[in-house]
Structures are given as C-alpha cells and as structure tokens.
Amino acid sequence: MEEKRFLYVLFLITPFGTGKLIRTVTGFSYNHMGIAFSPEIKYFYSFARYNKKTPFFAGFTKESALRYNNNGKIAKVK
Numbered sequence: 001m002e003e004k005r006f007l008y009v010l011f012l013i014t015p016f017g018t019g020k021l022i023r024t025v026t027g028f029s030y031n032h033m034g035i036a037f038s039p040e041i042k043y044f045y046s047f048a049r050y051n052k053k054t055p056f057f058a059g060f061t062k063e064s065a066l067r068y069n070n071n072g073k074i075a076k077v078k
Contacts, residue, residue, distance in 0.1 A: 008036040010044055015073035018055060030078065034063060041077075 011030040013019065022031040034046035042064060049058045068075035 005037075006039070008039065008041060008044075010034045010036060010041065010046075011078040012068065013076040014068055015070040015075055016052060018049075032075075 010033060012032040012034065013023070013030055014032050019031040023029065032046065032048070034044040036044040043062055044064075045060060045062055047058060048061050048063065049055055050061065051057065065074070065077075
C-alpha cells in the first residue's frame, strides 16, 4: 500500500516593520510563507533573512515559531 505524504503551506503575517512595509506596498494580507512536512509544524522552511537586522542577506532557512516573536507580538499563521 502506498504511503501518503503531505506538504503544508503556511502563510504568515509577521510582526516586523519589514513585513508591515511589504503588506502596505503589495496590498496583500500576508507577507511571508513557508512549507512544512509534518502536521505538527514545529519547524518549517522558507526563504528569509538570516538575521532580522540585515535585510539583504537571505536564503533558505529552517525556522520555528520562536523566530517570529517580536517583543511579545507573535506572527499569525494560516
């Protein structure tokens, strides 16, 4: 019997200034996305900045929800 595998696509509203700028310019509700391979979504992969203070140094990263906690504001995920 064939094993089913799923890909989970995440759409995020991030609590950072860059995200707010992207949402304002594009007019879209979500400014970031990622993919996960397990339903728990403990970790996911996305193309993102390596450090929040360097906006132009980016690549594919393994992320968790902890990365999107900004002074008590947490990213919203769909």
